Amino acid sequence: MLEFDWSVSTNEDSGGDEADIPKGFESNLRISVSLALLVLVAAVSAIHIQQRYHGQDIYAEPDCSIVEDHSRMFRDISDPTHYWVCPEGQEMADYIQCPDNHAFMEKEQKCVVWEEWKWVEPYTK
Template identity: 40%
Template sequence: MSGKEYNGEPGCRSPEEVGQSYRHFFDPTAYWQCGGRQQADLPAQLRRCPTNELFYDRERRCVKWKDWQWTEPQDPPTKPRK
């Protein structure tokens, strides 16, 4: 991604991304959601965890902040076409 740092948004173009959630690299309360098969190739949707929860990429879901641990960001299988 030219010009700014990559935030973890998936391209939602590979079969393994369908219906999956991915970490937002800079905001632990947010995550990216790819649509299901019918929405393949649509941009990822930015979602927010409920209050007092953070997105835990090891479990690919929001967890209570006390159960959250920092992990090294991993790029998703594809990135958006921009």
């Protein structure tokens, strides 16, 4: 850990009465340095967390390496007649087509006839 010497030299060392640094400067300097260090730590932490985050891209194949519920089906936003599943132990998702005249509904976790299908706004990361 870095340690700082916060001492202030004055003219008293050389026989003078007044400080070389204006009154209150040392306190302001401490606050400024502390804030700068806090911002630096926050930035480094944010970068580190961002590099570890593997969120699902809602428009593409799910990342099976982070999927915990292998029975869950993931919708394909660009084609409602298909959905994705991540079988346990498999790195790549399976892309499955609904039966003819059916489309996938994520909330119901099944293919429904087109007459029952409704557009649902996709969730975002």
